[in-house]
Amino acid sequence: MDRYSNPTPGADFGAAPASRSAVVAICAAYGNDPHRMLDILRDIQDSFRWISPETMEIVADETGLSRIQVEGVASFYSFLSQVPKGRITIRFCDDIIDRFAGLADIVAIFEDALGIKTGETSADGAFSLEYTPCIGLCDQAPAAMINDVVVTSLTADRARDIAAALKAGQMPQDIAVAGFDDLSPHERATRMVANNIRQAGEVLLGPVSPEAGLENAIALAPAAIIDAVEASGLRGCGGAGFTTGRKWRFAAADPVARRFVFCNADEGEPGTFKDRVLLTERPHLMVEGMTIAARAVGAREGLIYLRGEYVYLREHLEQVLADRRARGLLGKDILGVEGFDFDLRIQIGAGAYICGEEGALISSCEGLPGEPKTRPPFPVNRGYLGFPTVVNNVETFCHVARIMDRGADWFFDMGSDGSHGTKLFSVSGDCRSPGVYELPYGLSLQELLERVGGEDAGAVQVGGPSGTMVDRANFHRRLTFDDLATGGAIIVFSAQRNILEIVEYYMSFFVHESCGYCTPCRVGNVFLQKAIAKFRKGLANPEDIDYLRDLSATIIETSRCGLGMTSPNPILTTLENFPMVYSALVKPSRDRIRATFDVQAAIDDARKLAKRRSYIFDKDFTK
Amino acid sequence: MSELEKARIATVSLAGCFGCHMAILDIDERLIELMKLVEFDRSPLTDMKTFTRRCDIGIIEGGCCNEENVHVLRDFRRNCDVLIALGQCAIMGGLPAMRNAIMHSDAPLRECLEEAYITGDYIRNTTHQIPNDPALPLLLDEVYPCSDVVEIDYQIPGCAPSGDIIFNTLSSLLAGRFHGFARENIKFD
Ligand SMILES: Cc1cc2nc3c(=O)[nH]c(=O)nc-3n(C[C@H](O)[C@H](O)[C@H](O)COP(=O)(O)O)c2cc1C
Ligand code: SF4
Ligand code: SF4
Ligand code: FES
Numbered sequence: 045m046d047r048y049s050n051p052t053p054g055a056d057f058g059a060a061p062a063s064r065s066a067v068v069a070i071c072a073a074y075g076n077d078p079h080r081m082l083d084i085l086r087d088i089q090d091s092f093r094w095i096s097p098e099t100m101e102i103v104a105d106e107t108g109l110s111r112i113q114v115e116g117v118a119s120f121y122s123f124l125s126q127v128p129k130g131r132i133t134i135r136f137c138d139d140i141i142d143r144f145a146g147l148a149d150i151v152a153i154f155e156d157a158l159g160i161k162t163g164e165t166s167a168d169g170a171f172s173l174e175y176t177p178c179i180g181l182c183d184q185a186p187a188a189m190i191n192d193v194v195v196t197s198l199t200a201d202r203a204r205d206i207a208a209a210l211k212a213g214q215m216p217q218d219i220a221v222a223g224f225d226d227l228s229p230h231e232r233a234t235r236m237v238a239n240n241i242r243q244a245g246e247v248l249l250g251p252v253s254p255e256a257g258l259e260n261a262i263a264l265a266p267a268a269i270i271d272a273v274e275a276s277g278l279r280g281c282g283g284a285g286f287t288t289g290r291k292w293r294f295a296a297a298d299p300v301a302r303r304f305v306f307c308n309a310d311e312g313e314p315g316t317f318k319d320r321v322l323l324t325e326r327p328h329l330m331v332e333g334m335t336i337a338a339r340a341v342g343a344r345e346g347l348i349y350l351r352g353e354y355v356y357l358r359e360h361l362e363q364v365l366a367d368r369r370a371r372g373l374l375g376k377d378i379l380g381v382e383g384f385d386f387d388l389r390i391q392i393g394a395g396a397y398i399c400g401e402e403g404a405l406i407s408s409c410e411g412l413p414g415e416p417k418t419r420p421p422f423p424v425n426r427g428y429l430g431f432p433t434v435v436n437n438v439e440t441f442c443h444v445a446r447i448m449d450r451g452a453d454w455f456f457d458m459g460s461d462g463s464h465g466t467k468l469f470s471v472s473g474d475c476r477s478p479g480v481y482e483l484p485y486g487l488s489l490q491e492l493l494e495r496v497g498g499e500d501a502g503a504v505q506v507g508g509p510s511g512t513m514v515d516r517a518n519f520h521r522r523l524t525f526d527d528l529a530t531g532g533a534i535i536v537f538s539a540q541r542n543i544l545e546i547v548e549y550y551m552s553f554f555v556h557e558s559c560g561y562c563t564p565c566r567v568g569n570v571f572l573q574k575a576i577a578k579f580r581k582g583l584a585n586p587e588d589i590d591y592l593r594d595l596s597a598t599i600i601e602t603s604r605c606g607l608g609m610t611s612p613n614p615i616l617t618t619l620e621n622f623p624m625v626y627s628a629l630v631k632p633s634r635d636r637i638r639a640t641f642d643v644q645a646a647i648d649d650a651r652k653l654a655k656r657r658s659y660i661f662d663k664d665f666t667k
Numbered sequence: 668m669s670e671l672e673k674a675r676i677a678t679v680s681l682a683g684c685f686g687c688h689m690a691i692l693d694i695d696e697r698l699i700e701l702m703k704l705v706e707f708d709r710s711p712l713t714d715m716k717t718f719t720r721r722c723d724i725g726i727i728e729g730g731c732c733n734e735e736n737v738h739v740l741r742d743f744r745r746n747c748d749v750l751i752a753l754g755q756c757a758i759m760g761g762l763p764a765m766r767n768a769i770m771h772s773d774a775p776l777r778e779c780l781e782e783a784y785i786t787g788d789y790i791r792n793t794t795h796q797i798p799n800d801p802a803l804p805l806l807l808d809e810v811y812p813c814s815d816v817v818e819i820d821y822q823i824p825g826c827a828p829s830g831d832i833i834f835n836t837l838s839s840l841l842a843g844r845f846h847g848f849a850r851e852n853i854k855f856d
Contacts, residue, residue, distance in 0.1 A: 636818040637741050641811070647734050649776045650805035653797075658805050660738050 062092040062099045071106035078107040079429070081117050081411030085124050086352075086394055093169075094128040120413035120559075121394035122176065123352050130165045130172035132210055135189040137182075138175040139314050140549040141472055141535065145185040150203045157207035171210070176395060177553055178314035179353040182472035182535070183240045183479050190216040192355045194236055229360035233324050236356060240479030241321060243495070245466040246458070247446045248322065248439070249482045252329055255373065257448030261336045262381050269340040270296065273444060276452035277464030282308055282400070282437030283507070283531035284606070288444065294424040295432040296341040303343035304433040305334050305386075306409070307441055310351045310393055310400035313508035314553060315533030318468035319438040321480045323350075323357050326442050327364040331388070333441030335378065336448055337434055338386040346388030347428075349405050352395045361390055397557040401605050402427075402435040404559065415559045416605035439468055439532075460486030463524035471496045473505075473536035489528060490519040493536065502539030503622070506530045509550035510610035513543070515621040543625045547614045548576045554611035565608030568599040572615060579629045583640040586630045592619065674841055675722040677747060678710040681736040682763045682810060683729025686827040687754035688712070691726075693830025701834065704841050718746045724840070725750045727819075730760040731811045735804035744817040749840070752819045753833070755826040757812070762826075764810040776808060821845070824853055 070087045074080035084103060088095050095118045097111075104111040118124050136142070136151055151162055154173060160166045162173040181187035184196035193216050195206060209219045217224040221235045244250045261269050274289025295303060307330060311319040322330060334346050350358065365388070368374040378384045391409050393399050399408045403417035406428050427433025436444075443465060447455045455465045463485035469492065472478045476497025483492070489506065493499055504514045506523070507530035514521065514528065521528050537546065551573035560566045575592055578584045596612030603609050619626060631639045643661055651658060680688055688711060694701060708722050709715045725747030731737050744750060755761040769775040784790060784797045813819050823836050832852055839845040 633818055636744050638816055638818070641737075641816045643734065643737050643807075646737075646807040646809070646811070647805045649774070649808045650734075653774075653777055653780070654799050654803075654805060656799075656801060656805075658734055659801070660734050660804070 062088065062096060062102075064102055066091065067099055067102045068106060071103060076106050076108070077411075078109050078113075079409070079411040081107065081109075081114065082121070082391070082394060082408055085114075085118050085121075086392060089124050089129075089394075093131065093133075094125045096126075116413050117411065120415075121352075121396050123395035128165065128169060130170055132170060132191060132216060133172040133174060133189075135174045135176040135179070136162065137177070137179045137185065137187050139178040139182065139185070139553075140546050141178075141182050141315070142185040142187065143549070144473070144541065147186045149200055150186050150188075150198045153200060153203040154207050157204065157211065176353070177397065177556065178312070178316075180311055180317040180320045180351070181237060182315055182317055183470065184238060185472070189353060190220065192358075193217050193220040194353075194356055195220050196237055229363050230324070233357055233360050237320070237324070238479075239321050239324060241325070242471075242477050242479040243481040243483065245482030245484070247455070247466045247482065248326060248329070248442050248468060249480070252326070252446060253449060254328060255332060257445035258332045258335055258373070258379065261339055261448045262379055262384065266296065266340045266342060269336060269448070272452045273340070273447060276443075276447045276455040277459075277462075278440065278443050278447060278455065279463070279525060280437055281439035281443070281467065281531065283313065283510070283529075285525045285529060288436060288440055291424055291436070292337060292341050292434060294422070295343075295434045298425075298432070300431055302345065302429075302431045303341055304428045304431060305337045305341065305343045305346040305388070306402075306405065306428065306433055306435045307334055307346070307348045307388075307438060308400060308402065308405060308435050309354065309438050310349055310397075310405060311354070311438070312351060312397035312400040312557075313510060313531055313533055314550075315472055315505065315508045315535040316470050316531055317472075318470040318480050318532040320354060320357075321470075322438050322442055322468070323354065323361065327361055328368070329442045329445045330438050331364060331368060331374070331441075333436075333444035334388065335373065335386055336444055337436065337441065339384060341432070341434055343434070344385045344387075346386060347409060348388060348390045349399070349409065350390055350392050351399075352393040355392055358390060358392065365390070396559075397553075398559045398605075398607055401607060403605065405435060406433060413559070415561055416607075418604060437531075459484045460522070460524055462526050467523070467530075468532055469523070469530070469534050470532045471498070471534045471536065474498065474501065474538040474541070475536040483523075485524050487523050488520050489514060489523060489534075492523065492534065493519065496534075496536070498536040500538060501536045502541065503537040503543060503546075505533070505535040505537065505546070508533035508535070509553055509614055510606070511613065512617045513546075513614060513621060514617075518621060543618055543622050544576060544580050544629075547618055548573060548580060550614040551576055551611075554607065558607060558611070559605075562603050562605075562608055564599045564602040565604075565611065568595055569608075569611050571595060572599070572612060576615065578640075579626060582629055582631060583642070584626075584630045585638060585640055586632055588630065589619070589626055673706045674704060674724060675708045675720070676705050676710070676724045676726060677708045677718060677722045677743065678712065678726040679728065679739055679743060680711060681727060681729035681740060681757070681813075682732035682760075683754065683756045684762070685711075685728070687728035687756070690754070690825075690827035690830060691833055694834045695830060697830075697834050701837065704838070718742070722747045723749065724837075726753050727751065727757045727813050728753050729756045730763065730813055731807060731816055732763050733804040733806050737807070737816055740813060740816050749820045750813075750817065751821045751823060751836075751840075752813045753823050754828055755824070757819075758814070758822045758824065760810045760812045764812075767809045776806060780806075824848070 074084050100111050100114045104114045158171045165172040181196050186198045187196045270292045278288045279285045374387050376385045396414045398404045399414040401416050402423050404414045408414040423433045458465050466482050466484050469481045506512050506528045554569045558565045592615050596616050600609050707713045709718045725743040752758045766779045772778045780797045784792050
């Protein structure tokens with residue numbers, strides 16, 4: 045938890061005072077609409093580098109909310125700050141992949157050069173250093189955000205250069221990409237971040253014919269579009285794997301005044317970065333898919349929820365939307381079809397994994413803290429502002445456009461039973477060719493490892509922290525929804541890696557990202573993390589293994605959303621697949637007295653404070 | 668039943684408020700029934716400070732907040748066949764474990780002592796010193812539940828546990844037919 049904490053309030057770090065008129069103008073730019081609270085607060089953060097108590101009062105007045113409601117949102121997101129941040133804020137991805145890739149050395153260089161520790165802001169208000177969980181650049185770790193741009197594959201030399209350039213006053217974008225100003229948004233994105241497409245498949249990353257799917261779709265009745273998507277066997281690519289056609293059918297069912305189509309581009313599961321590549325290379329396909337969905341369910345409004353870490357893609361996506369509007373592919377009477385209206389906006393997130401959960405995503409778009417909603421009602425029945433809302437993943441929408449182009453059968457025939465079509469795998473960690481692979485479902489993990497140069501893996505985390513840690517004996521298992529399911533993350537660990545170090549990191553991730561609504565998730569994950577720390581220190585009893593299982597079961601059973609329902613998975617799947625890791629570390633009692641309780645360590649603080657020895661436990665005690 | 672066959676019970680209050688011992692007395696007149704089956708060895712109830720011989724049951728009130736608690740608890744483990752943690756303090760650390768919540772400090776123990784003896788708003792300590800008599804046991808860095816220090820066989824929940832639950836648990840243990848608590852005894856809502 046501490047790794048992410050804000051610097052202590054106090055000094056104003058030279059931050060500009062937020063002038064009332066500037067704040068009023070920001071609120072006005074969003075129509076003083078409380079539903080746009082996240083945008084308002086993001087803009088305030090960008091302009092003034094913090095959200096002060098006075099600013100919150102003004103925002104509350106302008107939007108008709110109470111200050112406490114505003115503060116509820118401001119305090120929820122890790123990219124919003126209630127203490128002044130540096131003009132340049134550097135956020136290091138501190139995921140386990142980056143740690144294994146040498147993060148500590150990179151951080152030390154920046155700390156040294158800027159004269160502050162991570163978690164601090166320099167006294168002149170120039171710099172802040174922070175840690176943040178996975179920023180979706182796992183194939184080019186160590187990586188970091190510098191304000192709104194990213195830098196990747198950091199080496200010691202590059203880190204020194206960047207720090208020096210920043211201190212010399214160069215703008216972050218010019219440091220991230222040479223000649224930034226003269227490049228198109230797409231060029232900026234691709235020069236900043238390598239796509240690392242290692243294998244293009246037939247559906248998404250191979251050649252696609254633009255708008256062919258949309259053109260076919262408008263020739264069909266909306267119900268027939270849903271039939272085709274359902275017949276294709278397409279299941280959601282965001283992790284849960286719900287049948288897309290069925291989701292749309294629910295959303296289209298009742299007669300209502302408004303419906304929405306939301307694209308989930310929050311891509312927060314550590315180790316997942318395939319949507320980043322689609323957003324960069326296939327944004328038209330994605331919006332085409334959304335437009336088809338809008339036609340199918342009768343929605344006129346849509347939204348792309350782009351994670352705050354991907355804000356470097358914003359301009360690129362805005363350009364795509366503007367281009368499509370100009371070409372009559374968005375807006376009124378799309379492709380000349382009378383009454384086929386659909387348009388959308390981009391909502392930028394602010395550093396909260398939970399906002400990838402569809403209910404939390406909707407809360408976030410409504411200007412509320414990004415907390416999941418109680419289900420039912422499901423978003424397809426009552427979602428954004430209470431209206432039916434289809435939320436699908438970036439990849440799912442891209443698939444839809446291709447299915448409408450090439451036909452349901454074409455898609456259905458690829459892959460395996462129950463898992464049709466292709467899937468993008470984002471591969472990172474200890475392998476020779478990290479990057480994105482488009483492959484039909486049904487491949488074994490072993491086959492994938494051979495392709496990525498990860499044959500020597502000792503363990504593979506499939507599906508990110510909320511997925512499964514697989515041992516060598518299970519590499520024959522297949523990458524399908526029914527065997528090893530994944531939203532895309534494949535994280536390869538060599539046999540030298542410490543499994544419990546990985547597990548402890550993943551638990552700290554869930555501790556940090558729990559929205560805090562359910563006590564078992566908020567508190568239970570802390571206890572699980574502490575228990576793993578105990579194992580790592582050799583302080584665990586044999587019964588602690590049962591404790592891990594019991595507490596995990598409680599968290600899973602009593603949590604409201606998928607985060608809590610999957611957060612014990614790093615522990616449960618390693619207990620299952622790496623039992624020796626745990627049993628080798630436990631210390632049985634002697635004479636029923638715990639060998640794991642270290643009384644010398646426990647009295648050491650007091651011994652120093654009292655400046656005397658223990659009359660019970662120090663053999664050399666003399667009065 | 669002859670004297671010899673009576674079960675021997677030892678009890679102790681570690682980092683507790685003595686409320687759990689008072690709760691033992693809440694057994695009321697059933698105490699007479701119980702005393703037909705048991706005999707108290709080392710216990711505040713008998714004022715005996717050491718074990719006279721091995722005991723069948725040791726009852727522990729309170730967790731471990733200082734080195735002496737650890738020492739005594741280990742002694743109980745060595746000298747008793749069955750150890751029972753009585754009440755929340757023994758089971759979880761209880762109220763004294765509130766000091767474990769001082770986490771964001773470089774010196775939590777010092778902060779705790781300073782607040783308790785010097786800086787606290789309601790303190791009247793004319794010496795302005797933190798007590799440090801050599802006879803005082805050293806505090807532990809945190810308050811630990813008994814099960815962190817020794818293996819505990821049974822836990823009787825409550826703060827303090829009711830006389831009923833204490834009596835029923837002890838008598839069914841003595842009769843060899845204790846099979847856990849009824850749900851209404853361990854649910855708290
Ligand atoms: C904690 C949590 C985080 C999630 N993060 C994402 C995400 O980043 N992207 C995503 O598409 N789905 C994510 N999901 C799944 C969404 O709730 C939802 O199922 C998905 O967006 C539906 O789209 P699909 O059917 O196309 O997969 C997440 C779920 C949970 C519980
Ligand atoms: S399970 Fe966790 S993340 Fe989900 S709603 Fe509950 S507290 Fe929030
Ligand atoms: S459990 Fe309650 S009654 Fe028993 S010692 Fe602790 S505070 Fe006192
Ligand atoms: S970007 Fe560091 S692990 Fe994903």
